Amino acid sequence: MNLTLLILLPLLTAVLILLAKGLQQIRVIGLIGALAQLGLAGWLLKRFLDQRAAGNTAAHLFESNQTWFKALNINYHIGIDGISLAMILLTSVIVIAGILVSWSMDKLSKEYFFLLVLLSMGAYGFFISLDLFTLFFFLEVAVIPKFLLIGIWGSGDKTKSAMKLALMLMGGSALVMVGLFGIYYNTHTFDMVQITQQGIPVGVQKFFFPFAFLGFGVFAALFPFHTWVPDGHASAPTAASMFLAGISMKLGGYGCLRIAALMPDAAHTYSWIIILLATIAIIYGAFATMMQTDLKYINAYSSISHCGFVILGIGMLNKTSLNGAVIQMVSHGLMTALFFAAIGMIYSRTHTRMVAQLGGLLKAMPFISTVFVIAGLCSLGLPGFSGFVAEMTVFMGSWQNPEGAYRIATILSGASIVVTAVYILRATGRAIMGPISNEHALLSDATWNEKLAAVLLITGILIIGLAPFLINHLIIPSTDAIVLQMGKVNLLK
Amino acid sequence: MTYNIFIQLRQELVLTVLIFVLLFIKLGKDRSNESILNFINVALLINLAAGFCCQETGELFNGMFTTNALIVFEKDLLNLAILIISMQSYAWLKENKNVIEFYLLTLTSLLGMFFMISSGNLLMFYLGLEMSTIPLAAAANFDLTKRKSSEAAMKLILSSAFSSAILLLGISFLYGTSGTLTFSILTAHINGNPLQMFAFILLISGFAFKISAVPFHLWTADVYEGAPVAVTSFLSVISKGAVLFTLVNLLYKVFTPIASTWYLVLIVLAAATILIGNLFAIRQDNFKRFLAFSSIAQVGFILIGISGSSQIGSASLVYFILIYIFSNLAAFGVVSVVSALTGKENISDFKGFYKTNPMLSWVLTIALFSLAGVPPTAGFFGKLFLMMAGAAKGNYALITFAALNMVISFYYYLRVVKAVFMDENATPIDKLQVPNVSKMAMYICVAGIIVTGFASVVYDYIYSISIGL
Numbered sequence: 001m002n003l004t005l006l007i008l009l010p011l012l013t014a015v016l017i018l019l020a021k022g023l024q025q026i027r028v029i030g031l032i033g034a035l036a037q038l039g040l041a042g043w044l045l046k047r048f049l050d051q052r053a054a055g056n057t058a059a060h061l062f063e064s065n066q067t068w069f070k071a072l073n074i075n076y077h078i079g080i081d082g083i084s085l086a087m088i089l090l091t092s093v094i095v096i097a098g099i100l101v102s103w104s105m106d107k108l109s110k111e112y113f114f115l116l117v118l119l120s121m122g123a124y125g126f127f128i129s130l131d132l133f134t135l136f137f138f139l140e141v142a143v144i145p146k147f148l149l150i151g152i153w154g155s156g157d158k159t160k161s162a163m164k165l166a167l168m169l170m171g172g173s174a175l176v177m178v179g180l181f182g183i184y185y186n187t188h189t190f191d192m193v194q195i196t197q198q199g200i201p202v203g204v205q206k207f208f209f210p211f212a213f214l215g216f217g218v219f220a221a222l223f224p225f226h227t228w229v230p231d232g233h234a235s236a237p238t239a240a241s242m243f244l245a246g247i248s249m250k251l252g253g254y255g256c257l258r259i260a261a262l263m264p265d266a267a268h269t270y271s272w273i274i275i276l277l278a279t280i281a282i283i284y285g286a287f288a289t290m291m292q293t294d295l296k297y298i299n300a301y302s303s304i305s306h307c308g309f310v311i312l313g314i315g316m317l318n319k320t321s322l323n324g325a326v327i328q329m330v331s332h333g334l335m336t337a338l339f340f341a342a343i344g345m346i347y348s349r350t351h352t353r354m355v356a357q358l359g360g361l362l363k364a365m366p367f368i369s370t371v372f373v374i375a376g377l378c379s380l381g382l383p384g385f386s387g388f389v390a391e392m393t394v395f396m397g398s399w400q401n402p403e404g405a406y407r408i409a410t411i412l413s414g415a416s417i418v419v420t421a422v423y424i425l426r427a428t429g430r431a432i433m434g435p436i437s438n439e440h441a442l443l444s445d446a447t448w449n450e451k452l453a454a455v456l457l458i459t460g461i462l463i464i465g466l467a468p469f470l471i472n473h474l475i476i477p478s479t480d481a482i483v484l485q486m487g488k489v490n491l492l493k
Numbered sequence: 494m495t496y497n498i499f500i501q502l503r504q505e506l507v508l509t510v511l512i513f514v515l516l517f518i519k520l521g522k523d524r525s526n527e528s529i530l531n532f533i534n535v536a537l538l539i540n541l542a543a544g545f546c547c548q549e550t551g552e553l554f555n556g557m558f559t560t561n562a563l564i565v566f567e568k569d570l571l572n573l574a575i576l577i578i579s580m581q582s583y584a585w586l587k588e589n590k591n592v593i594e595f596y597l598l599t600l601t602s603l604l605g606m607f608f609m610i611s612s613g614n615l616l617m618f619y620l621g622l623e624m625s626t627i628p629l630a631a632a633a634n635f636d637l638t639k640r641k642s643s644e645a646a647m648k649l650i651l652s653s654a655f656s657s658a659i660l661l662l663g664i665s666f667l668y669g670t671s672g673t674l675t676f677s678i679l680t681a682h683i684n685g686n687p688l689q690m691f692a693f694i695l696l697i698s699g700f701a702f703k704i705s706a707v708p709f710h711l712w713t714a715d716v717y718e719g720a721p722v723a724v725t726s727f728l729s730v731i732s733k734g735a736v737l738f739t740l741v742n743l744l745y746k747v748f749t750p751i752a753s754t755w756y757l758v759l760i761v762l763a764a765a766t767i768l769i770g771n772l773f774a775i776r777q778d779n780f781k782r783f784l785a786f787s788s789i790a791q792v793g794f795i796l797i798g799i800s801g802s803s804q805i806g807s808a809s810l811v812y813f814i815l816i817y818i819f820s821n822l823a824a825f826g827v828v829s830v831v832s833a834l835t836g837k838e839n840i841s842d843f844k845g846f847y848k849t850n851p852m853l854s855w856v857l858t859i860a861l862f863s864l865a866g867v868p869p870t871a872g873f874f875g876k877l878f879l880m881m882a883g884a885a886k887g888n889y890a891l892i893t894f895a896a897l898n899m900v901i902s903f904y905y906y907l908r909v910v911k912a913v914f915m916d917e918n919a920t921p922i923d924k925l926q927v928p929n930v931s932k933m934a935m936y937i938c939v940a941g942i943i944v945t946g947f948a949s950v951v952y953d954y955i956y957s958i959s960i961g962l
Contacts, residue, residue: 069949071956140868151915159915170903174896181884
């Protein structure tokens with residue numbers, strides 16, 4: 001199984017899109033490409049589980065290591081563990097959903113689908129990288145398409161939002177770059193596997209951990225670097241919002257996780273700062289959401305809060321909390337993509353996203369309204385949906401840390417769920433229930449492509465929500481390995 | 494033995510022959526511009542190919558002229574750049590009465606640069622430098638009808654003369670303290686006494702003038718703006734590249750005993766250059782001024798790479814110049830076509846450019862992304878390796894500073910992309926008929942931008958022939 005296929009497939013799709021003529025051809029090619037991605041990801045899952053069942057306990061499967069820049073000891077080293085595989089599956093689902101909801105994008109459609117596919121290529125490359133150089137390369141590959149997607153196809157103050165997003169993310173990657181140089185010059189390699197084996201001197205860890213972690217933190221909307229999130233999400237076209245919240249923010253979370261695993265001593269030293277920032281993000285995000293009147297802003301701010309849980313899980317540094325962080329990444333990716341899809345569908349019909357101007361949508365568009373409600377319930381963590389499983393796991397993990405301050409952080413974060421319930425239920429009540437205005441009464445319900453996209457995402461949410469053991473089965477061995485490795489390093493020192 | 498001279502000097506000889514042939518064509522009967530241009534472009538292609546035929550290490554004229562694989566490769570890069578520039582200027586030169594003079598001037602200047610890069614003696618170096626500068630000033634004045642063009646020429650010749658004087662003073666002090674001008678002997682006499690340090694500072698200042706490092710950059714923007722686009726691209730790519738090659742050669746081979754001193758000088762220059770270049774680039778509307786300041790900032794990054802004083806440093810410099818040739822020339826190519834066909838040179842004129850000229854817009858965008866250092870373009874690799882080379886010294890404050898400055902530079906490159914793709918404009922530039930030759934040059938650049946990054950063979954080759962401290 002060659003993982004490079006995951007990069008080549010989107011690349012091929014992108015080239016074919018450039019050669020295609022007319023919206024119909026372009027979107028069909030895009031959809032076929034996305035289906036092929038999902039098929040590939042599914043096949044990868046099967047092969048992965050088969051190998052694991054056959055007793056292959058190697059940390060990374062399907063590894064391949066080729067020299068790239070020999071003089072600089074840069075290698076094209078790829079391989080996946082359970083965590084990367086979960087993220088790959090998430091990406092492939094969101095790509096299909098994103099392409100389906102953009103089915104009738106007639107403004108510069110070729111460029112639009114091209115950039116979407118390019119973005120997915122960056123994400124796959126990022127998740128399969130075992131070399132920090134390629135990791136960084138793909139991290140940046142995913143930035144530019146976002147800038148163009150928001151700036152050209154966005155709404156509202158789009159160029160400003162696009163610029164803000166691009167600059168902040170580039171700032172984040174600049175910090176990551178410095179961190180990576182520090183690691184490189186103290187270990188003489190970019191290879192994550194090799195670095196994990198040989199370890200990084202504690203002093204070096206303490207100096208460079210903040211650079212790398214905060215750098216990825218910018219991508220993961222870590223407080224106080226979250227300010228690109230609301231504007232970026234709100235201005236982006238629907239599919240771009242879905243990609244942004246569903247995939248890009250996960251690049252940050254995944255990067256933070258890897259950096260914490262590479263520099264365990266520093267992660268332990270700084271864990272209180274990480275947890276403090278995460279707790280602030282969770283609470284601040286939740287309260288800021290309450291003040292919003294625009295549906296997209298509501299979801300964007302709530303993303304800050306939800307992504308805080310990812311960081312919180314990573315900061316607590318134990319098996320259960322790391323598990324929770326990974327599940328939360330997947331869950332939030334699916335849930336927020338669903339939310340943005342529903343908002344996009346509503347907006348394309350009513351031409352407004354302001355909660356106050358909506359109402360009674362359930363009567364006119366029952367399907368879309370149901371999707372909206374499901375996304376909302378998942379967001380507030382109703383049992384049966386993925387949000388509950390994810391947040392519960394994070395809380396259980398963080399409760400295992402007995403220190404008083406950590407307990408307080410856990411309790412405060414837990415309390416934020418109440419706030420989440422308030423804003424979700426309020427928005428749902430206003431927009432979906434109640435009397436419908438005359439101008440909205442005759443609007444049509446979802447089309448087949450929108451239905452398909454929503455069903456796909458909801459399926460993902462329900463699988464995690466109702467059968468969490470499936471995803472646990474996939475990721476627990478990998479998170480265990482990370483925690484074990486961290487423990488070893490501590491014993492040595 | 495006699496053959497050796499011809500082989501080692503082949504790049505210079507081909508150029509000289511070409512210059513004389515052009516002179517004869519000028520004296521002969523009138524020919525159409527297009528046939529002349531086609532002939533010249535083919536000749537430049539042959540000139541480029543001649544560089545690759547064989548690599549000879551050796552020296553001529555008692556060490557005045559040295560050559561090795563790296564030097565040959567550097568000259569090949571400059572040959573490539575002049576070919577691309579020539580192809581891109583097709584639209585502009587086609588209508589120009591003085592085509593041959595343009596090539597006489599630029600090729601003579603290039604010849605001077607070749608001798609400068611190959612120099613093994615400070616005198617030879619100075620001769621080469623002057624030979625490359627003076628024709629350029631004339632070339633800057635090429636738009637005879639424009640006052641700005643002569644203003645640019647005046648500024649260029651004055652500042653060049655000034656910097657040359659400073660250089661000469663430095664060279665004479667060096668001679669006074671060491672008694673020699675030959676590089677190979679000079680190293681043993683460098684001991685860092687105060688007069689020598691003073692000489693070194695003068696020398697570096699002269700270089701800083703030529704590569705327009707801050708605070709010696711003041712001439713750059715005006716000259717770039719006033720000169721014709723072809724000359725501007727020549728100045729920003731070829732002239733800068735040649736001087737930088739020479740600078741690395743001098744620093745890494747001759748001034749090794751005072752490496753710790755020039756390291757400090759370089760990082761101060763680098764930090765100032767990056768910051769000032771970036772801050773001024775933000776506010777420019779004229780495309781040529783914009784590219785002038787952006788190229789100043791790029792020089793800052795190059796200096797950071799050089800300051801790493803390792804083999805990675807010098808290899809990354811050559812690699813970056815190669816990428817810089819492709820990216821900067823692609824950007825200049827678009828500006829040159831637009832300026833030749835419409836006379837518009839401002840960024841605000843490019844608003845809504847994508848609607849009318851999608852192909853040119855993509856070329857411009859890819860070029861700017863490469864200049865900004867965004868993957869998957871080659872500029873990403875070039876810039877990252879320069880920074881990596883700089884980081885080898887462990888000066889992470891400087892690296893962080895440079896990394897954050899990359900974000901600033903990102904802003905102004907994106908501003909252009911924003912104008913091209915996103916801004917509305919009631920009267921965008923019309924759909925342009927780009928000559929095929931210019932199109933081909935742009936495609937070469939874009940291919941170069943995309944390929945040179947991934948293709949690690951290029952970097953590995955450069956690394957294998959480059960020098961460390």
